[in-house]
Amino acid sequence: MNKIVNWINLFTDKTxxxxxxxxxxxxxxxxxxxxxxxxxxxxxxxxQELEWHLFAALFLLGAAYTLRHDKHVRVDLFYSRFSIKTKxxxxxxxxxxxxxxxxxxxxxxxxxxxxxxxNINESSPEPGGLPHRFLVKSTIPISAILxxxxxxxxxxxxxxxxxxxTAS
Numbered sequence: 348m349n350k351i352v353n354w355i356n357l358f359t360d361k362t363x364x365x366x367x368x369x370x371x372x373x374x375x376x377x378x379x380x381x382x383x384x385x386x387x388x389x390x391x392x393x394x395q396e397l398e399w400h401l402f403a404a405l406f407l408l409g410a411a412y413t414l415r416h417d418k419h420v421r422v423d424l425f426y427s428r429f430s431i432k433t434k435x436x437x438x439x440x441x442x443x444x445x446x447x448x449x450x451x452x453x454x455x456x457x458x459x460x461x462x463x464x465x466n467i468n469e470s471s472p473e474p475g476g477l478p479h480r481f482l483v484k485s486t487i488p489i490s491a492i493l494x495x496x497x498x499x500x501x502x503x504x505x506x507x508x509x510x511x512x513t514a515s
Contacts, residue, residue, distance in 0.1 A: 348503050348506070351503060355497065355499060359415045363411070363412025363415070366409045367409070369404055372401060373401045376397060393476060393477050396471055400482075403483055403486065404486045408493065411494045411497040414494065414501070432508065435506075446494065454491045454495070457484075457488045458488050461487065464485075
């Protein structure tokens, strides 16, 4: 069980590291866009669309990494005071009741959506917009798969903590 958890965590860390480069590209692109807009009074639909495409990819593909490192949003009224075993139960139940079904729902609904986008070679409807909009839409099911994998790791890790609390 620990081998599977370690493999998934390593995979999530590697994908998270790769995805982090999108933020560097996004910052450079926004800086260029600002300079072009305010110094040269020039803007383009393609630049703005590329910014939101990169932001969407960063957000979606980085979600599993964020979850793996427990940096996601949490309303922490009681959780911080729980024992390790109680936290493991909360995490296990939250993953099984919310995360995994949510990932399946996203996969179920997004795959046909993405297939349609690929089949029609979807591009931007804006004049001067980006072609290949299907690429950014493809990040939706990919992110659900990454989150689902991380959910499996969280489930196994918390089961291990519940079944063997002294090993934690």
